[in-house]
Amino acid sequence: MYHTWMRYFTPGAVHRRLGLVCLGVGLQHGSLPTVGPRTLDHHVAVVISSGSGWFRAPDGQRLAVTAPALIWITPGVPHHYGPDPGGWDESFVDFDGPATDTYTELGYIDPDLPVVPLSDAAGPRAAIGRIARAARRGNPLLEVETAAAVHELLVALRRARADTSPAGDPVLTALARDAFQPLSVAEHAARHGMTPAELRTAVRRGAGCSPKDYLLSIRLGRARELLAATELSVASIARRVGYEDPAYFSRLFTRRVGTAPVRFREQQGRSVPGGWSDRIPDPEHPPTISTRST
Numbered sequence: 219m220y221h222t223w224m225r226y227f228t229p230g231a232v233h234r235r236l237g238l239v240c241l242g243v244g245l246q247h248g249s250l251p252t253v254g255p256r257t258l259d260h261h262v263a264v265v266i267s268s269g270s271g272w273f274r275a276p277d278g279q280r281l282a283v284t285a286p287a288l289i290w291i292t293p294g295v296p297h298h299y300g301p302d303p304g305g306w307d308e309s310f311v312d313f314d315g316p317a318t319d320t321y322t323e324l325g326y327i328d329p330d331l332p333v334v335p336l337s338d339a340a341g342p343r344a345a346i347g348r349i350a351r352a353a354r355r356g357n358p359l360l361e362v363e364t365a366a367a368v369h370e371l372l373v374a375l376r377r378a379r380a381d382t383s384p385a386g387d388p389v390l391t392a393l394a395r396d397a398f399q400p401l402s403v404a405e406h407a408a409r410h411g412m413t414p415a416e417l418r419t420a421v422r423r424g425a426g427c428s429p430k431d432y433l434l435s436i437r438l439g440r441a442r443e444l445l446a447a448t449e450l451s452v453a454s455i456a457r458r459v460g461y462e463d464p465a466y467f468s469r470l471f472t473r474r475v476g477t478a479p480v481r482f483r484e485q486q487g488r489s490v491p492g493g494w495s496d497r498i499p500d501p502e503h504p505p506t507i508s509t510r511s512t
Contacts, residue, residue: 220248220305225353226312233361237317240364243349247307252300260314261327262291263375264299265346267339269306273332274298281332286339288375292329309346313368324426326376334379341374387424389417390432397436398460403429433460438474441467445479446486452479 224244233239241260255274266285273281273289276296283289283299285306291297293314301308321327328334336342345367352363393406401409406429407417414429421429437459444455456467472478477485 220246220250222246222250223350225350227353227360227364229361229365233365234315236315236362236365237320238313238315238365238368239361240311240313240349240368242310242312243346243353243364244308244310245346245350246309247305249303249305250301250308252298254298255296256298257294257296258291258312259293260312261293261318262310262312263342263371264289264291264308264310265336265339265342265375267307267309267343269301269304271301271306272299275332283333284335286336286378288334288336288342288378290327290329290332290334292327292332295329295332297332309343311346311349311368311371315365317369321372325423326372326426334375335381336375336378337380338378341378342371345371345374387420389420390424393421393429393432394436397433398440398458400460400462403433406433434470434474437461438471441471441479442475442482445483455479 222244223246224242226242227240229239229241266283266287266289268285270285271283273283274297275281283306289299318327322329348367348370349364352360352367357363389410392410396406396409403417404414407414410417412420417429421427421432425432427435441455441459444450444458445452448455450458452468453464456462456464459467461467461470468479471482475482
């Protein structure tokens with residue numbers, strides 16, 4: 219026996235300009251019938267929360283699927299899968315759009331890895347649950363709500379990969395920690411006992427970019443915070459984020475941000491004595507401002 223619930227949608231052209239559109243969502247469990255062999259023209263993320271089964275790749279190789287796990291269905295690739303006799307708990311989301319190319323380049327979608335072990339299915343299931351709730355009949359925000367939740371789902375799936383620790387990718391974490399030190403990519407690699415090529419592969423897989431671009435994004439992000447929230451000189455900020463030459467920093471900042479550091483500061487229009495807080499507020503319990511009169 220098995221139970222199946224699903225909804226399918228037909229987003230219009232204007233919604234496709236959001237970058238991602240949700241084409242369908244389903245929640246099912248039990249001794250489900252096998253899927254395929256078939257080939258689709260869009261992506262599907264299949265999250266297995268409990269149970270086990272199998273996936274047959276285009277080359278005929280049969281892969282074991284043990285929950286928690288993700289099955290990636292990619293356009294134009296034949297696939298065939300199903301649960302073992304004991305059944306499994308499955309949820310799926312069909313999606314499409316030009317942003318899938320970017321997510322693939324960033325490593326969030328990996329066509330070469332159709333079965334991905336997950337450390338926990340709770341985050342992805344929560345995102346799929348939001349899609350299911352938005353799928354109520356007559357919801358005027360259906361296409362936008364579900365599209366936003368697909369972006370959330372892809373992030374949740376990336377975070378839930380079993381090869382990523384709760385603290386994140388250890389290589390990326392270490393690079394972020396040392397980002398403001400004036401080290402070359404080769405020196406960063408040596409700190410991790412890696413060759414520059416190995417570091418490039420690791421960062422490309424984890425962040426979808428080169429080590430240089432990853433470090434640069436962290437440095438310039440911090441530089442923008444310091445420009446907006448402090449009265450430190452541009453030269454001082456350059457040194458704080460790892461650049462001894464303030465002129466080079468200014469040229470780099472201007473090229474990547476689109477405006478010079480001094481102009482960026484002027485556009486922010488305010489300084490914060492002491493800088494911004496590093497404490498992340500709780501969205502569920504935001505701080506309140508006392509209105510008591512004295």
